[in-house]
Amino acid sequence: MKPYFELPPDVAFRTRSFAPGSDLPRTDEGVLSAVGHTPLVSLRGVGGGRLKVYAKLEGLNPGGSAKDRPALNIIRAGIAAGHIRPGTVVVESSSGNMGIGLAQACSYLGLRFVCVVDPRTTGPHIALLRAYGAEVEVVEHPDPETGEYLPARIRRVREIVASVESGFWPDQFSNEANSASHRDGTMREIAAELEGEVDYVFCATSTCGTLRGCADYIRDEGMSTRVVAVDALGSVIFGGPTARRIIPGLGSGLMPGLLRPGLADAQVHVTNLDCVVGCRKVARREAMLVGGSAGGVYNAFERMQHELPDGALCVLVFSDRGERYIDTVFSDEWVFHTFGDVSHLWETDDERVAAWT
Ligand SMILES: Cc1ncc(COP(=O)(O)O)c(C=O)c1O
Numbered sequence: 001m002k003p004y005f006e007l008p009p010d011v012a013f014r015t016r017s018f019a020p021g022s023d024l025p026r027t028d029e030g031v032l033s034a035v036g037h038t039p040l041v042s043l044r045g046v047g048g049g050r051l052k053v054y055a056k057l058e059g060l061n062p063g064g065s066a067k068d069r070p071a072l073n074i075i076r077a078g079i080a081a082g083h084i085r086p087g088t089v090v091v092e093s094s095s096g097n098m099g100i101g102l103a104q105a106c107s108y109l110g111l112r113f114v115c116v117v118d119p120r121t122t123g124p125h126i127a128l129l130r131a132y133g134a135e136v137e138v139v140e141h142p143d144p145e146t147g148e149y150l151p152a153r154i155r156r157v158r159e160i161v162a163s164v165e166s167g168f169w170p171d172q173f174s175n176e177a178n179s180a181s182h183r184d185g186t187m188r189e190i191a192a193e194l195e196g197e198v199d200y201v202f203c204a205t206s207t208c209g210t211l212r213g214c215a216d217y218i219r220d221e222g223m224s225t226r227v228v229a230v231d232a233l234g235s236v237i238f239g240g241p242t243a244r245r246i247i248p249g250l251g252s253g254l255m256p257g258l259l260r261p262g263l264a265d266a267q268v269h270v271t272n273l274d275c276v277v278g279c280r281k282v283a284r285r286e287a288m289l290v291g292g293s294a295g296g297v298y299n300a301f302e303r304m305q306h307e308l309p310d311g312a313l314c315v316l317v318f319s320d321r322g323e324r325y326i327d328t329v330f331s332d333e334w335v336f337h338t339f340g341d342v343s344h345l346w347e348t349d350d351e352r353v354a355a356w357t
Helices: 030-034 068-080 097-109 123-131 149-163 176-193 209-220 272-286 292-307 332-339
Strands: 040-042 052-057 089-093 112-117 135-138 200-204 226-232 266-270 313-318
Touching: 030 097, 040 176, 052 176, 068 097, 068 176, 089 097, 089 149, 097 112, 097 123, 112 123, 112 149, 123 135, 176 209, 200 209, 200 292, 209 226, 226 292, 266 272, 266 292, 272 292, 272 332, 292 313
Parallel strands: 052 313, 089 112, 112 135, 200 226, 200 313, 226 266
Antiparallel strands: 040 052
16 A cells, blocks of 8 residues: 655644634544544443542544543554654554554554464454454463563564564554644543533553653642552552453553553452453443443442542443443453353342433
């Protein structure tokens, strides 16, 4: 495919401006101009009428997740720095969504993209990557020392980058263009929409790009918003006991380079089952299909809401949509096989009726 590099960089890689008064949609960079500006919607099934709760629907980015933002920003920064040129092969390790965001951006810009995944990556994620034209490599075995897939995936990324003439590793765990996309996008949009009156933001953690970006914006703007990080039990980010993690995109097996002490005002761990229960409750109460990590965020919020002061304005960042989890989180068979008979955890849930009265 013919690369788009003849276009001046400020035309080819400009995203929508978030500056007030200049947020008319841009159409001169095709699908990439639709990244960001996701809806913020109210939730009725949590908060008990005492709290105002909103969800930031990052799954409505064109590639289907929050990762569209860092993917685009990292590619733009790589081009601006001269690390990406026509013919460069972009190679990244991803459990799915970052890969899809990169596959989308690379396909639009005419760049070859190799995505290194592991066996936990869902079938739909892999099919989507391939549909965007990405090459997919599955690392079959975890790192023997840590038992984690991530070190093994990163080792493979380095090998591929070293084997091509011009290779670029976005390094989403350490690249500050990742968190900057959430600082200048996700959190800026939330603050603008709620006119700065945000008391709590709950977000899932993996690379910590979302957490760092939100925390950086809050600090830079002198806001008093508290950030609650929702991590997977068994993730190394905030320590704690080891556990097998099966929810894609939540938690990390390596300490993210983007993490800084004190970014989160509080952290909560969720189990795999917490995520499933959260997803099922969101579907029933809010009529929304959200992905596993968003279910974890919802579940964590539900547990913590009683500790929050009356009238607090809370935002839950929902990183992706549920369709990619239709064969897992939303499959009764998969849930039964994985956890046993747990449907009573949401089927006896009468709060959706309570939310209407
Ligand atoms: C499914 C999912 N969960 C959680 C996250 C948050 O991850 P990070 O800490 O890398 O910003 C993302 C990011 O887009 C995601 O796609």
